[in-house]
Amino acid sequence: MNASLAELQRELEDRLSRLGYDLVQVEWAGRAHRPVIRLRVERAALDRPVSLGDCTAVSRGMEAWLDSDVRIPDRYVLEVSSPGLERPLTRARDFRRFRGRKIAVQGTEPLSGGASRIEGTLVGLADGEESAGSILVRLSGGHEIEVPRSRVAKARLIHEWNA
Numbered sequence: 234m235n236a237s238l239a240e241l242q243r244e245l246e247d248r249l250s251r252l253g254y255d256l257v258q259v260e261w262a263g264r265a266h267r268p269v270i271r272l273r274v275e276r277a278a279l280d281r282p283v284s285l286g287d288c289t290a291v292s293r294g295m296e297a298w299l300d301s302d303v304r305i306p307d308r309y310v311l312e313v314s315s316p317g318l319e320r321p322l323t324r325a326r327d328f329r330r331f332r333g334r335k336i337a338v339q340g341t342e343p344l345s346g347g348a349s350r351i352e353g354t355l356v357g358l359a360d361g362e363e364s365a366g367s368i369l370v371r372l373s374g375g376h377e378i379e380v381p382r383s384r385v386a387k388a389r390l391i392h393e394w395n396a
Contacts, residue, residue: 268305270310287315322389
């Protein structure tokens with residue numbers, strides 16, 4: 234992510250925080266003259282799932298700022314949604330919060346045994362709670378591996394439907 238997008242993301246996070254939401258993920262898609270800005274948000278209080286009303290509130294709360302920001306073209310598309318059942322894991326606190334849950338990790342290079350995609354149970358962060366450098370994943374055979382977050386292209390929960 235270039236410096237201006239990183240700065241814009243920090244501003245998005247600040248503005249969402251003032252509205253009572255946390256940014257889980259932002260995606261920049263589309264074309265330069267008509268970008269698509271996709272926000273996945275959760276309630277800061279974590280007291281209930283994100284509703285359609287929440288998405289509407291976030292959209293309305295962000296549009297005036299986006300409309301006035303000179304870095305955003307006049308024609309843009311804003312999409313706001315919940316993180317979903319198979320939510321992305323993007324922050325250190327996500328890896329702490331969802332310990333014990335099944336996850337899928339896609340690597341930027343091979344992660345374990347030559348595979349660039351692994352599934353397993355999230356153990357947590359390596360080197361204690363304060364470290365955000367690596368995550369620990371227990372594979373189906375019980376073997377734990379440490380995956381540096383710098384090698385993670387994507388990580389997400391895997392929803393397990395009740396039988």
